[in-house]
Amino acid sequence: MNALLSVRGLGVDFETGDGPVHVLENVSLDIAPGEITGIIGESGSGKSVMAFAVMGILDPAARITGGDILFRGESLLAMDPRRRDGWRGREAAIIFQNPRAALNPIRRVGDQIGDVIARHDRPPAHALRGRVEDALRRVGIPDPARRARAWPFELSGGQCQRISIAMALACRPGLLIADEPTTGLDVTTQAAIIALIRALARENGTAVALITHDLALAAATCDRLAIMHAGHVVETAPAPTILAAPRHPYTRALLASAPALAGSINELQPIPGRLPDLRRADLPPCRFAERCPRRIARCDAPGPLGLHEAAPRHLLACRNPP
């Protein structure tokens, strides 16, 4: 098994005032070293929860109900918490949407990058400044020595996201999770940020999990795509396969609702029907069944619905695929 990150049958519930919310169920996903994987799904499908579970930054109300997360073959869930702290930021990093809020408003951006480097690489004090400036230079910030002294409120949203990327990649992690990194940025900045992530990942051999609503963007950027629906991964395959020969009815609906897929960035149209209420105790094995045109009796038969290999490197969770 050569996956860098391997999520295996992960389940996550959130405890709330009116009972548990079954947010993730039996989620499996492999990410190979150096590969860019797009994770796509409607709002509320559990993309961020999966990302936070991998990083170990879930809300205290979250409970992992099953499965495991392996990084280079080692279980992250069984890892000693102290080592896990050192793992975060060094082996894997994450950037978020709303980059300005993601930065400490009252700390100079260079110091925030320096905090990460000092924590993981412990360079001698005199070398830290140079490391920070290198990190800024790599993300295309001009005049890094001066920019390192800027406050977040002095920078544009796009520049803040570059700072976040510099922070995330400062210690050259093997995995970068980008959770909707371009939401809220203008279109040209979006393209520049995605191009930057792609270039840096290729350059350093960093694997990227790019979380987005935007199927067109993902198709143009990613090697593989994973489609999520209501807390399930329903299909994963190389990006061209998903585009040319999707098997899951939900993937097909997604593609159909994004007609201008030819490389342009465009908003996902909602699919008919809604995500099922994840609080329900009687969630069907296939959470898409209630919206699915191909639903048959077998779809509702009890028993877990797992991913199976529909073709080489093409995994599918559907009991009645076309």
Next chain:
Amino acid sequence: MSMVLRRLLTAIPTLFGVVVVTFLLTRVLPGDPAVFFASNPSMSAADIAAVREHLGLDLPLRDQFLVYLGNLMHGDLGRSVATGQSVAAEFARRLPASAELTVAAFALAVAIALPLGVAAALRPGSPVDHAARLIATLGASLPSFVTGLLLIFAFYVFAGIAPEPAGRLAPFMVEPERVTGFLTLDALLAGERATFAAALRQLALPAAAMALFALAPLTRMTRAAMIATLGADFIRTARAAGLSRRTIIVTYALRNAMVPVATTMGMTFSYMLGANVLIERVFSWPGIGAFAIDSLINLDYAPLQAFMLVMAAVFITVNLATDLVTALIDPRAAR
């Protein structure tokens, strides 16, 4: 630093306004000081007129104000009718007593409230959190002079471990050479350990009573600000970057939370000066608060005016200090 200058300049009109108000207020208060001064049945109307003239009370209001202003400029705060003393001299003796009490109480309150509020915010619903809430409620619901009386009862009358609540130092002790006016500090500077201990013991109960009063807003604000900050996106970023728990709590969360806490600290400090008035009475503390009450009862204008001016100056200074601290913490406020 231009911000400091700007704030200082804006303080000038405020201060001038306070001077006008204090001047007018004492003129519209009931009672003619000349009559009070001359409250001697043998005095004739002519005598009273002479006193009025001597005090400048026969001049038009505008001229009286100009005289008052001119005297203020020279540091002349007038003369207390009751004691016959120069008010400036009286305040020079009493202000350090009040300041020492307030500063000690404030330091005590901050030293308890900040860690308590942070600990409560880190574990909402835990025993620490409940303890913090209990202390805050107690402090908020008991007027500080009541707390003072309770403390006297518990520690002086009942347990007998506190000294008699009679001022800053027992009458038989010799005051240390005056440097700062704070007896505890002066005793330390003079190397007189026994005097230091004695002054500290006198200070403990009134300071504790005032501190308890200040604990409530400080603890509550620290807890609330910390909880809000710990939920912010940038804390998630810091956690995801694997920063140590200490760095996250101190450098990232607490520093941000200190912005609203600093404002609350300034407000609380100003309120404490008001609370001073009654605490000083309860503990026979020779401060300006006790002096102000006496002057009010005696319709003694000059000390009252001085008291109001001092309070206004303190408020302005505290506000300025709050703004400065906020600007130091938060670069966005410095502009």
